[in-house]
Amino acid sequence: MSWLMAHLPSYLVQDAVQLAILVLLSLNCALVGPFLLLRHQTMLANSISHTVLLGIAAAFLLESIAANWGIDKFICVIACSALVAWLTTFATQKAQDFLQLQEDASVGMVFSGLFALGIMAVSACFPHSHVGLEIIMGNADSLAVDDVYPLIWSFLINSLLVIGLFKEYKLTTFDRSLANSMGFEVQKIDYLLMTQVTLTMMVGFRAVGSFLVLSFLIGPALCARFVTHKLKSLIWVACGFGASSALIACLLARMLLQSCRLPLSTAGLSSSVLFALFLILWVYKMGEQRRKQRNWM
């Protein structure tokens, strides 16, 4: 690997790393995204992506303690984010059940409350660092080879969980009451899915920032919904769409940089490519519907 890196021009290596990371990230998200979409939990994932700021601040605060115990810093961040994600999910559910709020109202309130706490923690303890900005946007153009490994790990974990628990996820997505009556622990499966989402977000936030991971989670799944309706093919097609838009984004970024001298953020580019893909598929579907109507008439 290092021989390869030493002998290729530096920007190609950089691009390869970037491509690998973005493709892995989109594969990760495409494994989890269709489930989120079908369970109507995308706004919950969005609020988790914001409230993990609180978790990250807490992780930074506890870093010295964790180092004494020998826990790796990255694991600490992921653990704290997972805890905050559980808190968010729990609070949202309680707001819906106990406070009898509507679904989107409960999500919105829990999100603003916890995100406010997160901003308070960040501005109180790290007033001069730009922690917030990096988390929002990430920096897809300063990635190193070391950043690939967490993504590979999380891809392995995600695919193991999705393949192993496919029946459970499928049942609890489409028919919660049946799953409940059959004895599946629907709540625990919910929390497990949210933990997967948090893991995916955390490994991706160095690359694209936790806010933009949402576009990787929803976009490929939404585009795949235009193409197919079966769950397994949804996941495969989402993987395909996500990986191809990551590839196109990397190519575009390099091309624009070399020929038009236009430095653009690759993360933003990948999100825009997904949006363009969505628009193309949507317009095609609209045309198809119109053609069907004409044939029928």
Added chain:
Amino acid sequence: MGETLSHASYPGLMLSALFLAYGPRNAILGPHRLIIDAVILFGALLTSSLGLYLYSRMRQWRIYSDAALGWILASFLGIGVLIASRLQFAAPTLYQRVQTFLYGQASTLAWVHVQLFFILFLVIIISFWLGYRLLLSTHFDREFAKANDLYRPLFQAWIHILTSSLVVTGIRAGGVLVMAALLVAPAVAGRTMANSMAQMGFWALIVGALCGLLGNILSMELETWAHSIGFEGVTLLPTGPAIALVACTLAVAIRLFWPNRGIAYKLISQRAQKKMLLKMLQRQQVHEQ
């Protein structure tokens, strides 16, 4: 929805900053900071309305509402980040100005902004007053409204534009967080406190104003407390998050404890009523004996 609209306005901010950076430079960049603000906010308004329009089209295509909201939020944010990355190198000062919009700079508000907010407030009140029946019927049952000739697409578009402009001016004041909180919390509180839509609007107004006031006070008090302890130059809680915290806590408290409606209130009063009933029964038994 509030969060989606505020994230959707992000590319608009960037686009208008681009326009300012590359457009008729001497005419605009020279004078008033207000004109720059106005142009930036207008761009934000455009994309916010575009986002709202796309959302309604997506709903017509039976895409789930939360998926549509999340997708518009994420993709518009991504496009905004794309433009921002270009802007960052092309016009750094404008970029900084626009970044303040994301986090809200409540400390740089002036009387002009207050006047602007007041005008917007009046416009909204007048629109709601004149179009009350239209608004209510179309919101709750569109087919009924259409059947009774109460559906005016132009009015709907006007309300959409008002919503977007509300969100955009709110972003200027407190950042994205404040908009998300203030669009949800007063509504939740109002629903608990009211018996009709008009009452809900009234109470939501009061609660919203109260949240803004208390949030500001909280932020300032915390800052003075932090200074007295010894944290120098640290804003413990910027105004935006303070308002959001106050709004959520207030909404939850009202939801729990409002007389006759609050959930905890009902539980406690049920328990009290049970005790009273038991006591009365006991007294009757003793009396009969």
